[in-house]
Every structure is written in C-alpha cells, then in structure tokens.
Amino acid sequence: MVRVLPVFRRSLGDSWRSLIGWSLGVAAALLMYLPLFPSLGGDGEMQQMLETLPPELVKTLGYEQIASGPGYTQGTFYGLIGFLLLVIAATSWGSSSIAGAEESGRLELTLAHAVGRSQYALESALSVLVRLAWLGLLAAGIVLALNEPSELGIEPPQVFAVTAALVGLAFVSGAVALLVGAATGRRILATAAGAGIAVVGYVFNAIANQVEDAEWLRSLSPYSWAYRELPLVEGADWAGLGLLWGLAAVSVVAGTLILRERDLTG
Amino acid sequence: MTPAIETIGLQKRYGTHPAIHDLNISVAPGTVFGLIGPNGAGKTTTLRMLLDIIRPSGGVARVLGADPRAGGPTLRRRIGYVPGELRLEGRIRGRNLLRHYAEISGPVAPGVIENLADRLGLDLNRNVRTLSKGNKQKLGLIQAFMHRPELLVLDEPTSGLDPLVQREFLELVREARAGGQTVLLSSHVLSEIQQTADHVAVLSTGRVVAEGAVASLRLGKIRRIRASLDGADPGGIEAELATVPGVREVTVIGDEATRTTRLTATLDGEIDPLVQLFARHRVGDLVIEEPDLEESVLQLYGGSTGSASGEEVRRG
Numbered sequence: 001m002v003r004v005l006p007v008f009r010r011s012l013g014d015s016w017r018s019l020i021g022w023s024l025g026v027a028a029a030l031l032m033y034l035p036l037f038p039s040l041g042g043d044g045e046m047q048q049m050l051e052t053l054p055p056e057l058v059k060t061l062g063y064e065q066i067a068s069g070p071g072y073t074q075g076t077f078y079g080l081i082g083f084l085l086l087v088i089a090a091t092s093w094g095s096s097s098i099a100g101a102e103e104s105g106r107l108e109l110t111l112a113h114a115v116g117r118s119q120y121a122l123e124s125a126l127s128v129l130v131r132l133a134w135l136g137l138l139a140a141g142i143v144l145a146l147n148e149p150s151e152l153g154i155e156p157p158q159v160f161a162v163t164a165a166l167v168g169l170a171f172v173s174g175a176v177a178l179l180v181g182a183a184t185g186r187r188i189l190a191t192a193a194g195a196g197i198a199v200v201g202y203v204f205n206a207i208a209n210q211v212e213d214a215e216w217l218r219s220l221s222p223y224s225w226a227y228r229e230l231p232l233v234e235g236a237d238w239a240g241l242g243l244l245w246g247l248a249a250v251s252v253v254a255g256t257l258i259l260r261e262r263d264l265t266g
Numbered sequence: 267m268t269p270a271i272e273t274i275g276l277q278k279r280y281g282t283h284p285a286i287h288d289l290n291i292s293v294a295p296g297t298v299f300g301l302i303g304p305n306g307a308g309k310t311t312t313l314r315m316l317l318d319i320i321r322p323s324g325g326v327a328r329v330l331g332a333d334p335r336a337g338g339p340t341l342r343r344r345i346g347y348v349p350g351e352l353r354l355e356g357r358i359r360g361r362n363l364l365r366h367y368a369e370i371s372g373p374v375a376p377g378v379i380e381n382l383a384d385r386l387g388l389d390l391n392r393n394v395r396t397l398s399k400g401n402k403q404k405l406g407l408i409q410a411f412m413h414r415p416e417l418l419v420l421d422e423p424t425s426g427l428d429p430l431v432q433r434e435f436l437e438l439v440r441e442a443r444a445g446g447q448t449v450l451l452s453s454h455v456l457s458e459i460q461q462t463a464d465h466v467a468v469l470s471t472g473r474v475v476a477e478g479a480v481a482s483l484r485l486g487k488i489r490r491i492r493a494s495l496d497g498a499d500p501g502g503i504e505a506e507l508a509t510v511p512g513v514r515e516v517t518v519i520g521d522e523a524t525r526t527t528r529l530t531a532t533l534d535g536e537i538d539p540l541v542q543l544f545a546r547h548r549v550g551d552l553v554i555e556e557p558d559l560e561e562s563v564l565q566l567y568g569g570s571t572g573s574a575s576g577e578e579v580r581r582g
Contacts, residue, residue, distance in 0.1 A: 006369045014356055105353035109409070112317045113371040114343035263320035 007115060007123035011097060012130070019131055022089045026082065026135050030142045033076040034150045037069060046072075059209040069152030070232035073143060078162050079227060082139055083202075086166060090132055090174030091194030097124035098259065099181030099190040108264055121182060121256040128174040129167075136167035154232055161236035165226035168244035172222045173198045175251035182255035185265045197222065222247065268331050270295040270417055270448035271316060275325035278311050278472075285311045286472040288325070293450055293465070298443050300463030300480065301452040308472040309452040310350040313421050316450070317347050330417055343371045346410030350421035350452070354394045354402045361390040367409045374412045382408045385434050399426040411438060418442060418449045424458060436462055456556055489533045492553040493544060498527045503547075507531060510539045526550055 003009075012019075040046045047067045050058055061080070065071025098121065101107040111117060140163045147154050177194030181187065204221035205228075207214045218224035225244050229237035271293040278286040286308045293299040301309050314320045315327055318334040327334055332341045354363070361379070368374040383390050388404040397405065403426045410418055418439075424432045439449055439462045453459055459466055460480060468476040491513075495503065500520035507516050512535020519528045533540055537554070544552065 003369050006366060010358075010366050013362070014358060017357070104355050105349065105351060106355065108314075108319055108349050109347075109352070109354075109406075110367075110370075111319065112342060112345070112347040112349065113367050113409075114339040115370050116339045119339070264314075 005123055005126075007110070007120050008127045008130075011124060011127035015093070015127075015131065019134065022085065022131075022135055023138055025085050026139050027142060029081040029085065030077055030139060030146065033081070034073065034143070034146045034152065037072050038151045040072075056210055060206045065230070065233075068233075069147075069150075070154050070158070070230070073152055073154060074162070074227065074230065074232050077139070077143075078166050078232065082166060083169065083198075083223075086132060086135055086170035087173045087195070087198040089135065090128060090170040091177045091191055091198070093128045093131060094174035094177030094194050095181050095187050095190030097128060097181070098178055098255070099185055099187040102181075102185040102264060103187050111264065117260045118256050121178070121259050122252070125175060125178055125252040125255070128178065129171055132167050132170050132174065136163040136170075139163065139166070155235075158232050158235050161231040164236060164241055165231050165244065168241060168248065169198075169201075169222055169226040171248045172244055172251070175248040175255070179251040179255035179258070182259040183262075267295060269293055269328070270297075270330060271299070271450060272328045273312075273316075273325065274327075276312070276315065276322055276327055277324035278308075278315060278320065279323045284472060286315075286322075289472070289474060291467050291474065291477070293448060295448050296443065296446050297464045298439060298449040298451060298462050300459035300466040301450065301469060302454060302456070302459050302466060303469035304454065306471075307469040309469055310421055311472075312469070313347075313350070313419050313450070313452060316419055317342065317345065343413075344416045346413065346415040346418045348403075348406045348410045348420045348423045352402060352406040354397070354405060356394055358394050359391055360388065360394055360397070360405050363394055363405065364390070364409055364412065368412060371413050371415075375414070378412050378414075379408060382411060382438075385438075386431055400428060400431070403427055404431065407435060407438070411442070414445070414447070416447060418447060418451075420449065421452045422454070423451065424453070424455060432458070487534055488556070489537065490553075490555050491529075491531045491533055491540065492551075492555075493530075494526050494528045494550040494552075495544070496548040496550045497525050498547050500527045503527055503529060506543055510543060511535050513540065 040049075050063060050066065053063075061075065063071075063075045066075040098107065101110070107120075111120060140159045143152070143154065143159050144156055146152065147156070147159075173194040176197050177190040180193035181190035184190070201221040201223035204214075204217040205223040208217045208221070208224065218228055222244055225240040227240075229240060231237055269292045271291065273289050273291050276286060276289040277284065289308075289312060291299075291301075301312065303309055311320070315322050316329050316334055318337075321335065329337065330341060330344055334341065356363075358366075360383075364379050368379070379390070383404070386404040386407065388401055388408070392401070394402070394405065403423070407420075407423060410420065410423075420439075424435055427435060436458065439451065442449055443462075449462075451459065451463060463480050466478065466480050467474045500518045504516060504518045507513050507518075507529070510533075512533050513531050514534065515530075515532045517530050520526075521528065533554075
C-alpha cells in the first residue's frame with residue numbers, strides 16, 4: 001500500500017482539471033496565431049505594418065524578427081502569450097503547493113503523517129515542473145504540427161530548444177513562488193514573488209532592447225536568458241538554459257532547506 | 267517503562283511572548299492522558315511540538331522514545347494525529363483522501379476504513395469540501411485511527427460532532443487503550459476527559475497547574491445551578507442558600523409581576539442539600555449542569571494553588 005511519490009501524485013490528482021484548462025489556453029493561443037502567419041508574413045504585409053509602428057514599441061515587443069516564421073512564433077507565442085500563460089500557471093502552482101497548503105491547513109495534516117518536509121517540498125516542485133513540461137510539450141507538438149501548413153519554416157530541433165527555454169523560464173517563477181511560500185507560508189507573497197520575477201525580467205529585457213547602455217540589464221533578466229539568442233533560429237543557448245535552470249534549482253533547494261527549519265503556521 | 271510521551275522543561279516562545287513555560291508531562295504507554303485547559307492555555311502548541319509541526323524554544327520532548335524532529339517520518343508513521351483546527355478542502359473524495367494518507371502512513375488493514383466510516387456514519391464518496399464540519403471531523407478521526415498507530419494525539423477531537431458520534435468516539439478511544447495504544451487527548455469538554463482518561467493535566471497560560479489521576483482532580487463536582495421558584499421570597503431564598511455548603515456565586519432575582527424568583531449559583535460540593543432546599547419550594551424550572559471546563563478550571567486552579575505534584579505554581 002505504501003507507494004512512491006505520494007505528494008507528487010496527489011498534487012497531480014488535485015490539479016488535473018486546472019491543467020486541462022491551461023492546456024486549452026495554450027492550444028487556443030497557438031491555433032489562433034500560427035495559422036494567420038501565411039496571410040500576414042508571407043507577402044511582406046507584416047513588414048509594412050511594422051514600419052508604421054513606433055520603433056520603440058516594436059523593440060519592446062521584440063517584433064523585429066516577426067516577418068519570419070520563427071520570429072513570428074517567438075514574438076506571438078513564446079515571447080508573449082505562451083510566456084504569460086506558463087508563468088501565471090507556474091506561479092499559481094508554485095505558491096499553492098506550500099504556502100496555499102499551509103494557509104488552508106492541509107500542510108499541517110500532511111506533515112503530521114510520514115512525510116518529511118524535504119520530501120514534501122521536492123515532490124511539490126517536481127509536480128510543478130511536470131505540469132509545466134506538459135504544457136511546453138503540448139505547445140511544441142502544436143507548433144510542429146502547424147509548421148508546414150502555416151509555412152513557419154522552423155527547424156524541428158529548435159522547437160525543443162525554445163521549449164526548454166520557455167519551460168525553464170516559467171519554472172523560475174514557479175520555483176521562486178515555492179521558495180517564498182516555503183519561507184513565509186503566505187500565498188500572496190509567494191504569488192507576488194513568482195509574478196514579480198517574471199515582470200522584472202520582461203521589463204529589463206524590454207529596456208535593454210531600446211537603450212544600448214542598458215544592455216547589462218539582460219544579464220539580470222531570466223527572460224533574456226531564455227530568449228536573447230533566439231532559440232527558434234539558433235537552437236539551444238546552453239549558457240542561458242544553464243542560468244534559467246540553475247536559478248530554478250537553487251530556488252527549489254533553498255525553499256526545501258528553509259521549510260525544514262521553520263515552524264508551520266496554521 | 268519508557269513513557270510514550272515525555273516532556274522536560276518544554277518551552278515555546280513566539281517572539282518574546284511565551285506560549286509554553288517549562289512544561290513537564292509524562293504519559294505512560296497504554297494509557298489515556300487528558301490535557302485540559304481553557305482556550306489559549308497552550309494545548310495545541312504542545313501537541314504541535316510533539317508532532318514536529320512547530321519546534322520547541324527550549325527543553326526536551328520525547329515521543330515514543332525519540333526526539334520529534336530527529337524521529338522524522340518514521341516516528342510520525344507510528345502516530346495518529348487530529349489537528350485542533352481541522353480544515354479539509356479540495357475536490358477529493360473522502361475515500362481518496364484517506365487512501366492518500368494510507369499510502370504515506372500505512373499500511374492500513376483491509377476493511378478498517380470502511381468499518382470506521384460505518385461506525386461514525388460518514389459517506390466516503392462525498393467530496394471533502396462539501397462535507398459539514400462534523401463530517402470533516404469524522405474524516406479527521408478516521409485518518410488518525412486507521413493505521414492503528416501506537417500513539418494517538420487528538421486535539422479537540424469531538425468538536426463539531428453530535429452526541430451520538432461523540433459516544434462512538436469515546437468507544438474508539440476505549441478500544442484503542444484496550445488494544446495497547448496510548449492516547450493523548452486534549453479537550454475542554456470535561457465529561458469527555460472524565461469518561462476516558464486515566465490521567466489528566468490541567469494547562470493554564472502555558473503551565474501545568476494541576477495534574478493527577480482523573481478521580482483525584484475533583485473537577486467533576488462543580489455544577490452550575492439555574493432555577494426558578496414560584497411564589498418564594500428572594501431574600502429568604504438567599505439566606506437559605508447561604509446555609510448550603512459549597513454554594514457560591516449566588517444571584518437571586520425576584521420578579522414581582524409573575525411572583526417567581528430566579529436564581530443562579532455554582533455548587534462545589536454535595537448536591538443533596540441543595541435539592542432538599544429546592545424541594546421545600548415549588549420549582550418552576552431547574553437546570554443543573556457541568557460548567558465549561560474553562561470556568562471550573564480557572565475557578566479551581568486559576569488562583570495561586572499548588573499543583574497536585576506539590577510544586578508551587580507561580581502566575582505569570
């Protein structure tokens with residue numbers, strides 16, 4: 001009767017409905033945007049439209065490359081809607097797994113059973129990661145399926161490179177939310193931290209896009225770590241992925257250690 | 267024999283506010299130990315320290331021979347716990363929630379969960395969040411009892427339960443003791459402690475203010491009296507009451523219009539003299555009840571009385 005990863009399995013069991021919701025959102029975004037590309041980008045119309053926009057706006061949105069298939073996919077989904085959806089999902093999952101469970105009183109009961117605190121934190125983090133990976137792979141599958149019909153011209157291996165970047169970027173938010181939840185037990189603080197690091201990263205990246213002197217801000221922006229080397233064109237940027245996944249891993253480990261030390265609040 | 271639970275000088279401070287001072291209790295294996303006291307006395311804080319939910323600021327706790335923190339999951343598998351504030355949420359059926367905890371702290375013998383649910387009258391197919399407070403509490407009891415742990419730590423376990431289910435619960439506790447399990451039961455329901463516990467400690471503002479075998483504590487003798495007597499003279503009643511030993515806190519109110527006299531009092535002594543007194547009048551209404559533990563404990567032990575172990579109790 002004793003089986004492996006009970007916390008992980010319960011967390012997935014509790015959240016499959018919300019996971020379906022997020023999956024539908026990701027699929028809908030891709031199915032709305034990508035099929036439009038041939039009519040927009042194919043005949044230079046997109047390029048014309050971009051020229052009418054203020055260059056600052058184009059740079060802020062990262063739309064310089066939008067006339068190409070990979071640039072369009074990056075600009076619409078991976079850099080914007082997909083980023084938004086996965087970060088929100090990750091933050092919500094990360095903050096509910098410890099802080100939410102603690103506020104609801106569930107954590108006290110669970111930890112009074114034969115579950116170690118490290119085990120609880122690590123299985124919770126794994127559950128967030130697996131759900132994010134599912135969303136990332138679902139998106140990758142849809143992009144690959146639409147690659148030819150929508151004339152995106154993406155090299156298939158690069159789809160996995162950008163997926164690793166997107167999932168890593170979202171997992172940073174999830175892991176930071178988990179860390180702050182583990183440290184404070186307050187869901188609202190955990191959510192603010194997870195969303196905050198995503199927003200700050202995005203803003204730093206946008207500033208660096210416009211102001212040459214602010215290029216150094218990219219080194220502080222998880223968003224830049226993920227996308228600065230255009231993984232849909234250039235393939236995996238191992239340094240950027242290392243920073244993303246490294247920061248996420250450090251956050252999870254720190255959260256685990258802090259949770260071990262402190263009193264639970266009810 | 268090693269105590270099932272032992273605390274030596276256990277302390278817990280929140281910031282500078284001391285919640286538990288220097289707590290010393292010892293629970294013999296195979297017995298039921300009652301921890302009673304008013305709200306805020308530190309019962310929940312104490313039990314949470316035993317489960318390693320929170321950590322002591324000082325002193326030593328030993329649970330089944332192990333330090334709660336060092337014992338870790340292995341130790342907690344041997345404990346069943348009902349939290350004082352049981353809140354269950356989520357779209358999960360009672361049965362699946364129990365299966366989840368059984369996987370963690372099991373093994374659970376086949377049929378035990380169904381049997382407990384049957385005895386307590388709980389539908390395991392309902393979603394947890396749709397359950398009433400009482401039904402959630404039943405689920406809380408089942409998850410604590412189902413794996414037959416060596417030690418049961420129950421924090422206000424009957425809150426929200428109706429009287430029939432409370433009786434079934436007391437039966438469960440007796441069976442647990444008969445089966446060699448140790449029970450630490452916190453409650454502010456006096457009768458619950460009296461009916462099950464062998465030994466009791468009274469906690470007030472984070473200290474043990476009295477401790478001993480249940481029978482020795484005299485808690486059971488206090489009664490609150492409320493009566494209304496027809497056609498009696500309030501002054502006379504008051505004088506009569508003053509002659510009954512153990513009657514205190516008397517208030518007498520005469521109602522000219524209906525010619526009734528209403529009175530309330532606290533009795534700490536034999537009931538018979540008081541009943542004799544009432545029998546000389548026409549009794550319109552009579553209520554004799556056990557007071558809240560809070561009242562009786564504070565009344566008995568709230569002053570600077572010595573605890574049963576003879577220690578001088580200082581009030582903080």
